[in-house]
Amino acid sequence: MRTLLIALCSALSLLAADPRVPIERYKLPNGMRVVLSPDNTTPVVTVYMIFDVGARMEQKGRSGFAHLFEHMMFQGSKNAPKGMHDKIVESNGGFLNGSTHGDYTDYFETLPSNKLALSLWLESDRMRGLDITAENLKNQQEAVKQERRMRVDNQPYALATVELWPALAFRNWGNSHSIIGSFEDLNAASVGDVSQFFKTFYAPNNAVLVMCGDIRIPEAKKLVDSYFADIPAQPSPKAPDLLEPPQTAPRWETTKDPQARVPAVFIGYPGPKRRSPDYYALMMIDLVLTGGDSSRFQLDLVKGKQSVIQFESNLGWPFGSFTDYKEPGVYGMNMLHNPNFNAKQIVGQVEEQIARLQKDLVPQAELDRIRTFFRSYRMNQLQSSNSRATQLGQYELLDGNPDFINTEMALYLAVTPEQIRDTARKVFVRQRQTVLEVVPAPEPAKKEEK
Amino acid sequence: MKTAALLLMGAALLAAQPIDRTKPPQTPPLAAYKLPPVIERTLPNGLTVILVEDKRFPLVSLRMDFQAGKKFDPAGLEGLSEMTAALLKEGTRKRSSRQIAEELASIGGALNGFAASDGLGISGNALSEHTSKLLELLADLVRNATFPQEEVNLRKQNRKQELAAARAQAETIADEKFFSVVYGKHPYSRMLPTDASIDKITRDALVGFRDQYLAPNNAFLVLLGDLPAQADLQKLLNANFGDWAKKEIPKPAAVPIPPAKRQLVLVDRPGSVQADIRVGRVAVNRSNPDYFPLLLGSGVLGTGSSSRLFLTVREEKGWAYDVHTEIQPHREGGIFEVETQVRNEVVEPAVDELLKQLRQMGAAPVSASELSTIKNFLSGVFVISLETQGGLLGQLSGVRSEGLPTEYLEKYVTRIQAVDPAQIEAVARKYLVPDQDTIVVVGDAAQIGKALEKTGKFIVEKSPQ
Numbered sequence: 001m002r003t004l005l006i007a008l009c010s011a012l013s014l015l016a017a018d019p020r021v022p023i024e025r026y027k028l029p030n031g032m033r034v035v036l037s038p039d040n041t042t043p044v045v046t047v048y049m050i051f052d053v054g055a056r057m058e059q060k061g062r063s064g065f066a067h068l069f070e071h072m073m074f075q076g077s078k079n080a081p082k083g084m085h086d087k088i089v090e091s092n093g094g095f096l097n098g099s100t101h102g103d104y105t106d107y108f109e110t111l112p113s114n115k116l117a118l119s120l121w122l123e124s125d126r127m128r129g130l131d132i133t134a135e136n137l138k139n140q141q142e143a144v145k146q147e148r149r150m151r152v153d154n155q156p157y158a159l160a161t162v163e164l165w166p167a168l169a170f171r172n173w174g175n176s177h178s179i180i181g182s183f184e185d186l187n188a189a190s191v192g193d194v195s196q197f198f199k200t201f202y203a204p205n206n207a208v209l210v211m212c213g214d215i216r217i218p219e220a221k222k223l224v225d226s227y228f229a230d231i232p233a234q235p236s237p238k239a240p241d242l243l244e245p246p247q248t249a250p251r252w253e254t255t256k257d258p259q260a261r262v263p264a265v266f267i268g269y270p271g272p273k274r275r276s277p278d279y280y281a282l283m284m285i286d287l288v289l290t291g292g293d294s295s296r297f298q299l300d301l302v303k304g305k306q307s308v309i310q311f312e313s314n315l316g317w318p319f320g321s322f323t324d325y326k327e328p329g330v331y332g333m334n335m336l337h338n339p340n341f342n343a344k345q346i347v348g349q350v351e352e353q354i355a356r357l358q359k360d361l362v363p364q365a366e367l368d369r370i371r372t373f374f375r376s377y378r379m380n381q382l383q384s385s386n387s388r389a390t391q392l393g394q395y396e397l398l399d400g401n402p403d404f405i406n407t408e409m410a411l412y413l414a415v416t417p418e419q420i421r422d423t424a425r426k427v428f429v430r431q432r433q434t435v436l437e438v439v440p441a442p443e444p445a446k447k448e449e450k
Numbered sequence: 451m452k453t454a455a456l457l458l459m460g461a462a463l464l465a466a467q468p469i470d471r472t473k474p475p476q477t478p479p480l481a482a483y484k485l486p487p488v489i490e491r492t493l494p495n496g497l498t499v500i501l502v503e504d505k506r507f508p509l510v511s512l513r514m515d516f517q518a519g520k521k522f523d524p525a526g527l528e529g530l531s532e533m534t535a536a537l538l539k540e541g542t543r544k545r546s547s548r549q550i551a552e553e554l555a556s557i558g559g560a561l562n563g564f565a566a567s568d569g570l571g572i573s574g575n576a577l578s579e580h581t582s583k584l585l586e587l588l589a590d591l592v593r594n595a596t597f598p599q600e601e602v603n604l605r606k607q608n609r610k611q612e613l614a615a616a617r618a619q620a621e622t623i624a625d626e627k628f629f630s631v632v633y634g635k636h637p638y639s640r641m642l643p644t645d646a647s648i649d650k651i652t653r654d655a656l657v658g659f660r661d662q663y664l665a666p667n668n669a670f671l672v673l674l675g676d677l678p679a680q681a682d683l684q685k686l687l688n689a690n691f692g693d694w695a696k697k698e699i700p701k702p703a704a705v706p707i708p709p710a711k712r713q714l715v716l717v718d719r720p721g722s723v724q725a726d727i728r729v730g731r732v733a734v735n736r737s738n739p740d741y742f743p744l745l746l747g748s749g750v751l752g753t754g755s756s757s758r759l760f761l762t763v764r765e766e767k768g769w770a771y772d773v774h775t776e777i778q779p780h781r782e783g784g785i786f787e788v789e790t791q792v793r794n795e796v797v798e799p800a801v802d803e804l805l806k807q808l809r810q811m812g813a814a815p816v817s818a819s820e821l822s823t824i825k826n827f828l829s830g831v832f833v834i835s836l837e838t839q840g841g842l843l844g845q846l847s848g849v850r851s852e853g854l855p856t857e858y859l860e861k862y863v864t865r866i867q868a869v870d871p872a873q874i875e876a877v878a879r880k881y882l883v884p885d886q887d888t889i890v891v892v893g894d895a896a897q898i899g900k901a902l903e904k905t906g907k908f909i910v911e912k913s914p915q
Contacts, residue, residue: 019507041506042837043481079472083765086755088474091823093830112830117475125471139768146771150791154723156618226469258721261614292560293539293551303547306604309611338611369555376558376577379507383838440618 018379021388021405024217025396028224030233031205035392035402036220037212039385045113045213048389049123050106050397053201055179057240064144064181065189067100069197071140073107074098076131085122092118100179102319103326104397110386113214117223123209124227127202132194141186148180156259160266160438161318161334168253169268169330169434174242179319203234210393210402213385244270244328250433254343256441262309264438265343267350268330269427271315275399279315281423282331283322284415286313287370288362289353290333294369296353301335307349310336324394330434331427343437357424361417371413378409480826483833488846488856495696496667499687500846500856502674504839510581510675511839513573513847514592518663519566521637521782522702529643530651533605534659535563535570540601542594547601550587557583561591567638568781569851570663575839578676582686585673589690592664597656610645617642617914620719620791624726624892627717627911628787632732632888634708638780665697672846675839707732707783710886716908718895725797725893729804730787733881736779736852742865743873744786744881748775749824750816750874751807751882752788756823758807759788767803769796781852786881794893798901801891805884805905812878815871829863 024036055066076082089096094111109119152158163178170176200206209228211220247270272278290297290313301308316325317332337346381387382405392402469475489501523530539554539561540547554560559576561584572591576584616622626641633639671691677683710731734740752759752775763773773790788808792800835841849858891902895910902908 039506042833043483044834044837080474083755083761087823090754090756090827091819093480093826093828093833095831095834110834112480112833114478114480117477121471121475139765142768143764143771146768146793149724149793150771154620154791156615227471259618261618262611292555294548294555299548299551302608303604306607309608336611336615338607369552372558372577373555376509376575379509379558379577380575380840383507383509383840385837 018375018409019382021382021392023392023402023405025402028204028229030229030231031203032228032231033208033396034224035208035210035396036215036217037210037388037392038215038217039212039388040214043113043214044110044385045116045119045211045215046108046110046385046389047116047119047123048106048108048210048212048386048393050104050208050210050393051202052206052397053105053197053237054101054103055177056102056174056242057201057237058174058177060173061185062181062189062193063177063185064179065185065193065197066105067179067181068140068144068186068189069194070098070100070105071144072130072132072136072194073126075136075140077126078129078131080122080125082131082136085126088118088122094119101324102175102179102316103324104394106390106393108386108389116211116215116220120223120227124231127204127207127228127231130194130198132191132198134191137189137191137194141189144181144186145183148183152180154259156257156261157264157438160255160257160264160436164253164255165266165268165318165332165436168251168436169332170244170328172242172244172328174240175244175328199234200237204228204231205233205236208393208396210389210396212389212392242328247432247434249431250435252435252437254437254439257438258441260438260440261442262336263339263343263440264334264336265346266332266334266434266436266438267347268317268332268434269429270432271325271327271329271331272423272427273327274325277419278423278426279322279325280411281415281419282315282427283412284367284370284420285357285424285427286315286322286331287374288357288366288420289313291370291373300353301349305349306338307341307346308335308337323391324398326398343435347435354424354428358421358428360421362420364417367417374412375409480829480833483836485836485859490856493666493687493691495691495694496665497691497694498670500670500672500850501677501683502672502842502846503677504674504842505676507839508578508676509575509839510578510584510673510677511573511575511843512584512588512671512673513571513843514588514669514671515569515571515847515851516664516669517568517699518570518659518668519568520640521567522659522663523637523640526647527650527655528640528647529609530655530659531570532565532643533602533609533648533651534656535565535572537597537601537605537656538563538572538591538595540605541596541598542590543596544590544594547598550591553583553587559584559587561587566851571847571851573843573847575675581678585686585690589694592669593694595660597653597660599653602651602653602656606648606651609643609648613642613645620722620724620726620892623717623719623913624728624789624890627715627892628728628730628888628890629785631713631715631890632708632710632730632785636705636707636782638707638782662700665699666691666694667696668699670850672843672850674843674846710883710888712885712906713888714906714908715888715890716895716899716902716910717890717892717913718899718910719892719913720894720896722794722892722894722897724791724793725891725898726791727797727801727804728787728789728890729801729808729887730785731881731887733777733784733786734779735781735784736849736854736858740877740880741779743869743877745777745828746821746824746866746869747811747816747874747878747882748777748786749828750820751775751811753824754827756820758810759790759804762807763790763792763800763803767796767800769793769800769803779852794897797891797893797898798904801889801902801905805887808882808884808887811882812875815875818871821869821871821874825866825869828866832862
């Protein structure tokens with residue numbers, strides 16, 4: 001108990017000097033949540049919108065629809081015809097994008113701060129109504145198919161990552177289908193699907209608006225009111241059933257990748273509940289194993305055994321991370337390895353590392369090191385308005401508490417060596433292991449479906 | 451940094467504005483933004499130090515650059531510069547590789563070596579309370595690296611695997627081939643090492659390269675963030691770098707950059723479902739007066755989703771997901787290129803369209819709206835890049851490594867705003883000339899070879915693996 005208190009105290013005193021991100025948070029009468037965070041040092045502002053809808057809410061037979069819809073958000077709205085959104089943001093020196101995730105879809109504009117009103121005008125105009133036509137839909141179906149050809153079908157490891165991995169790691173279709181979608185499902189999407197999806201999921205009560213950077217609160221509030229307050233709310237959508245049946249036996253599959261030249265192994269275990277004590281402890285485990293040049297994988301596997309060439313890992317890998325993870329999900333590791341070792345040996349070496357965590361307490365010096373490493377990493381993530389806005393929006397949407405940007409570090413730093421050991425024992429269980437082995441197989445790729 | 455007067459003006463405009471949803475709202479012009487003060491000094495041994503104060507976060511960032519980039523690799527030893535850079539942190543006379551990694555993590559820091567065409571460097575950051583330790587580690591790495599034999603062996607082995615993985619991607623093959631064709635005999639043509647050149651690299655060669663080029667008078671250091679008081683910082687710099695001896699730096703024989711000429715190469719990659727296309731040529735470096743007009747012209751043609759290529763090739767024709775132009779400003783002469791990936795069936799009309807759009811740039815002046823779009827775009831991107839320490843560090847180091855003064859950044863936005871349509875048209879006629887462009891296509895020759903015959907006679911080469 002005493003050591004715990006000391007650990008917590010030293011962790012908190014470390015944090016005392018860290019800068020605080022200011023937050024003003026409120027809700028419009030139509031249910032739209034708003035988070036404002038001023039920082040006037042550089043004349044830059046980010047407007048970030050996050051919607052409570054992602055690929056895991058897609059209907060069977062419509063894989064890829066959330067992402068296809070995201071493309072439709074750039075096809076024009078009532079007063080801003082097709083192309084205008086990009087043109088306005090870019091011609092004013094900003095950049096923008098949208099991205100589709102398992103549990104949410106987000107959009108941002110980062111602009112010189114004198115252009116704040118333009119960004120709000122654009123976002124509110126498309127929340128009021130999209131230009132949903134057969135022609136626009138067809139055009140974007142083609143664009144997404146081309147994106148798939150480029151990013152999935154013509155890239156090494158991509159098919160394994162995007163399609164085979166979720167299909168192996170999950171049993172519920174909501175979790176196991178690919179975010180990019182199949183050609184067949186993409187072709188099947190109709191204009192009616194798009195309208196219905198828009199009405200249900202892109203209503204103000206299903207959204208969070210974040211403004212971060214060179215803003216002033218009174219003017220910012222006035223602008224939000226003028227542009228968004230009179231957009232009507234819609235009935236709240238039903239939460240999807242994403243429940244996974246418990247995994248009772250390890251899964252192992254091997255796939256041949258004609259584009260890969262170096263073998264890879266993906267290893268995963270079902271992750272804990274977001275923001276549970278195990279969640280924070282697993283983050284510290286991830287840092288011990290994979291955080292930087294002094295991590296155990298780097299020192300023992302890349303250097304010591306010289307078996308692994310590159311590794312990456314995350315809770316929610318490959319599309320998510322600790323920040324936006326939501327259960328059910330998987331803690332995944334991707335090990336690109338030396339062909340002189342086979343996949344079984346690599347998995348064995350990872351299991352040895354895990355066994356060590358389950359048996360011995362992480363030494364205090366090592367834990368202190370990764371705490372500092374992590375604190376610095378998170379501090380770096382606060383520098384740009386875009387990164388702060390993204391974090392604030394995700395915390396508001398997923399946790400209902402944007403102040404986690406300031407407070408959650410203390411929760412990570414309070415994790416003890418004992419908790420790390422206990423969480424390792426709980427999470428890394430052989431019968432819940434999933435392995436996908438990617439074997440390079442240089443041969444012509446098979447023909448795509450049209 | 452912004453003046454109070456400008457802020458108030460912005461506020462007044464916003465408040466006075468009636469909400470008419472049918473039109474984009476009026477907004478004030480981009481406020482003038484001054485870079486934070488840049489302090490530059492040179493130590494007696496010739497080391498240039500560039501300092502910028504930024505107290506927003508308790509962080510410091512730094513980068514040290516040497517004129518020792520990939521172009522200094524001796525022929526046959528391609529990869530020597532990048533391997534020297536990569537191995538600086540793998541052992542010194544004072545610390546093992548493991549100690550370096552652990553000490554860096556303990557200060558919330560990182561130091562990573564890199565090699566570009568012109569420069570070799572090391573960049574990093576840490577929590578500002580550990581600035582002194584970060585400088586101590588930096589000095590140890592650049593001055594005392596020992597290149598332990600087992601680290602050399604491991605790096606050679608893993609680098610070959612990385613290269614195999616990189617060359618499994620059509621994009622890498624296309625970039626590599628494009629550089630090799632346009633730069634001909636100039637060392638810029640050797641973008642990546644080969645397995646054979648990596649095999650030849652020895653520990654002695656690495657030590658030799660380090661001894662030859664890593665000297666204070668061949669380097670600059672940019673340090674920015676929440677810095678210690680000036681006097682303390684000066685003490686730290688003297689303690690870590692003051693007794694580092696000056697050295698005579700050998701000048702490699704100058705190799706001229708070959709003139710641009712039409713060369714057509716098809717790299718056969720059986721099984722590709724799409725074709726990677728590069729169209730371009732050697733152009734200018736950033737000190738050339740043509741640079742800014744070319745940067746804007748290239749932008750009108752292919753930067754962002756308002757550009758001509760995006761609107762035709764992607765939006766109108768639906769041939770490509772991505773199509774864009776690039777200007778890469780190397781110190782001795784940069785390149786201009788168009789990059790895209792299209793599906794096999796449309797490779798010939800796509801190449802034809804790229805050439806048509808290039809020709810068009812020199813045939814008529816760009817419109818006023820295209821010009822203001824690209825000017826505002828480039829200025830805005832620049833201001834936005836200054837939001838983070840890493841962004842400012844990149845800007846400052848980038849211009850310095852190309853031999854330009856830091857005041858280049860002060861004048862950047864003004865120079866962009868000064869370009870007119872006639873200048874763009876003139877540089878387009880000089881540099882965006884399809885007859886002088888090299889075209890590299892990577893794809894399945896059985897699928898696309900015949901169609902490409904319409905464009906001209908392509909030399910067909912085998913894919914590297």
